[in-house]
Amino acid sequence: MNKALVILEGVSTGYFSETVLKDVNLEIFPDDFIGVIGPNGGGKTTMVKVILGLQPLFSGKLRFPGGRPKIGYLPQASQIDKSFPITVHELVSSGLKSKYSWFPHLSFGQRTRVKRMLEDAGLAGISSKPIGELSGGQLQKALLSRALIDKPQLLILDEPNTHVDKQFEQELYGWLRDLNKEMAILLVSHDIGTIFPMVKTIACVNRILHYHPSNQLSEEVLKIYNCPVDIIAHGPVPHRVLKTHDHE
Amino acid sequence: MSEFLSIFEYQFFRNALAAAVLTSVLAAMIGTYIVSRKIVFIGGGITHASFGGIGLAFYLGLNPFFGAAVFGVMTALGIEWISKKGKVREDSAIAILWSLGMALGIIFVFMTPGYTPNLMSFLFGSILSVRAPDLIILLVFCLLLIIVFAVFFRPILYTAFDPEFARTKGISVDAYRYLMSVLMAVAIVLSIRTVGIILVLSMFTVPQLTAMLFTRNFARIMPLAALWGISGSVIGLMAAYLLDIPTAAAIIFFLTIQFLIIKLIVIIRDQLRRERFRQ
Numbered sequence: 001m002n003k004a005l006v007i008l009e010g011v012s013t014g015y016f017s018e019t020v021l022k023d024v025n026l027e028i029f030p031d032d033f034i035g036v037i038g039p040n041g042g043g044k045t046t047m048v049k050v051i052l053g054l055q056p057l058f059s060g061k062l063r064f065p066g067g068r069p070k071i072g073y074l075p076q077a078s079q080i081d082k083s084f085p086i087t088v089h090e091l092v093s094s095g096l097k098s099k100y101s102w103f104p105h106l107s108f109g110q111r112t113r114v115k116r117m118l119e120d121a122g123l124a125g126i127s128s129k130p131i132g133e134l135s136g137g138q139l140q141k142a143l144l145s146r147a148l149i150d151k152p153q154l155l156i157l158d159e160p161n162t163h164v165d166k167q168f169e170q171e172l173y174g175w176l177r178d179l180n181k182e183m184a185i186l187l188v189s190h191d192i193g194t195i196f197p198m199v200k201t202i203a204c205v206n207r208i209l210h211y212h213p214s215n216q217l218s219e220e221v222l223k224i225y226n227c228p229v230d231i232i233a234h235g236p237v238p239h240r241v242l243k244t245h246d247h248e
Numbered sequence: 249m250s251e252f253l254s255i256f257e258y259q260f261f262r263n264a265l266a267a268a269v270l271t272s273v274l275a276a277m278i279g280t281y282i283v284s285r286k287i288v289f290i291g292g293g294i295t296h297a298s299f300g301g302i303g304l305a306f307y308l309g310l311n312p313f314f315g316a317a318v319f320g321v322m323t324a325l326g327i328e329w330i331s332k333k334g335k336v337r338e339d340s341a342i343a344i345l346w347s348l349g350m351a352l353g354i355i356f357v358f359m360t361p362g363y364t365p366n367l368m369s370f371l372f373g374s375i376l377s378v379r380a381p382d383l384i385i386l387l388v389f390c391l392l393l394i395i396v397f398a399v400f401f402r403p404i405l406y407t408a409f410d411p412e413f414a415r416t417k418g419i420s421v422d423a424y425r426y427l428m429s430v431l432m433a434v435a436i437v438l439s440i441r442t443v444g445i446i447l448v449l450s451m452f453t454v455p456q457l458t459a460m461l462f463t464r465n466f467a468r469i470m471p472l473a474a475l476w477g478i479s480g481s482v483i484g485l486m487a488a489y490l491l492d493i494p495t496a497a498a499i500i501f502f503l504t505i506q507f508l509i510i511k512l513i514v515i516i517r518d519q520l521r522r523e524r525f526r527q
């Protein structure tokens with residue numbers, strides 16, 4: 001089997017004294033497509049931030065066996081300040097790392113790559129528009145382009161299907177299926193029904209401390225976890241469940 | 249007309265003009281950062297806390313603007329630190345520093361024996377008494393800002409817009425936040441000389457809001473805000489001379505009038521467009 005890109009070992013974390021995640025174990029492999037489900041406030045975004053190295057840990061370890069992988073990140077819509085005066089072009093460019101941190105300018109090759117990315121994503125015509133003037137789908141496309149432009153080994157999407165219509169959502173899932181041939185994907189979503197058919201494994205992050213050893217996911221199992229998400233599709237899907245704790 | 253032009257023969261007026269232009273330029277750059285990040289309240293905290301430094305410097309017989317700079321920078325760094333820790337509500341901390349600075353300033357000025365400084369000149373600025381050394385300081389700081397923004401434009405923009413994403417790209421977000429805090433404090437304190445504590449914030453916001461009626465591109469807001477700042481402050485300076493009214497107030501008045509006129513034009517234009525669309 002391939003070496004894991006990211007390993008969370010017994011990670012506990014939270015905000016101030018409030019513990020949000022308790023004893024979480026997760027391994028992400030290069031060809032994974034993990035669907036992360038769970039209720040509001042269950043700690044999904046917090047777990048994403050752990051993987052990104054943005055969240056200080058109370059205990060446990062975050063390990064990268066093959067060195068820190070390149071990670072593309074599409075944050076939850078509520079984290080984006082849509083009124084900030086930044087253009088689509090600048091937004092997508094911000095996904096690139098400059099070669100020297102002390103001289104943070106883009107090389108000619110990188111500029112060309114931004115141009116090509118905008119064309120591929122169908123954003124070339126609106127590249128000089130401020131993000132505040134985009135539709136929900138266009139903004140998600142721009143944010144996805146920002147996440148992808150540095151050719152990540154792991155793509156993390158935190159609820160990319162908010163504020164977009166069903167048609168865009170289907171389009172997005174088509175891209176993700178293709179992208180998964182080249183990179184690992186971790187997709188956070190409330191809506192297990194739509195992500196169900198395409199993810200390879202499922203992780204349930206919720207408030208109850210529970211661990212499920214099997215790899216079968218059913219409505220009954222979700223009920224045991226007190227994971228109040230709607231299951232529209234039925235049938236066996238291999239999944240992983242993360243330990244979390246009760247908030248009292 | 250010739251009488252009007254003769255004003256330019258006075259050294260003090262030429263200095264005032266230069267100070268207005270330089271202040272507009274530095275306020276345009278820092279103000280774009282402030283308005284984009286929606287941290288006008290932090291600017292207010294820095295401004296008023298620096299008054300404590302002015303008072304203390306008077307009491308100790310030091311240069312009041314040195315005192316203001318020390319207090320302003322410390323306040324700016326303190327606010328950034330508090331917001332990073334997140335344990336105290338940021339707005340409460342700002343409110344405390346804001347009023348504490350004013351209180352300290354008043355107490356120290358009151359305790360200063362004999363000479364009572366002209367408080368009005370700090371509250372409302374004293375652009376007509378600007379001299380060559382002041383101008384040199386303003387010019388050097390302007391050049392410094394231009395260099396900083398030119399070289400570090402991308403990380404400054406990205407850490408302002410989405411600091412968490414910027415961190416995932418290996419940008420030293422904290423370093424840039426602290427750097428911008430210091431530059432913000434120094435810019436505000438230097439502008440207090442020109443327009444005073446009470447009016448300084450509008451130099452850092454009104455030209456930006458005017459510019460944002462034309463563009464929502466960070467890189468373009470800065471030069472445009474500089475132009476609107478220069479035009480408003482030069483008109484204000486002239487009006488103050490012709491009508492014999494306080495200079496700083498006249499500058500702020502004309503900055504605001506510019507904004508309102510252009511806003512009105514935009515509203516009318518949009519209305520006309522909508523009507524044409526309906527037909």
Ligand SMILES: Nc1ncnc2c1ncn2[C@@H]1O[C@H](COP(=O)(O)OP(=O)(O)OP(=O)(O)O)[C@@H](O)[C@H]1O
Nearest residue numbers: 015016020038039040041042043044045046047076
């Ligand atoms: N910056 C923060 N400061 C304090 N508490 C926080 C912060 N961010 C999240 N929390 C708390 O941590 C818990 C988990 O939040 P998190 O955002 O990880 O949940 P989530 O599963 O992503 O929820 P959602 O589905 O609403 O996005 C919540 O109780 C929330 O109140």
Ligand SMILES: [Mg+2]
Nearest residue numbers: 044045076158
């Ligand atoms: Mg979330």
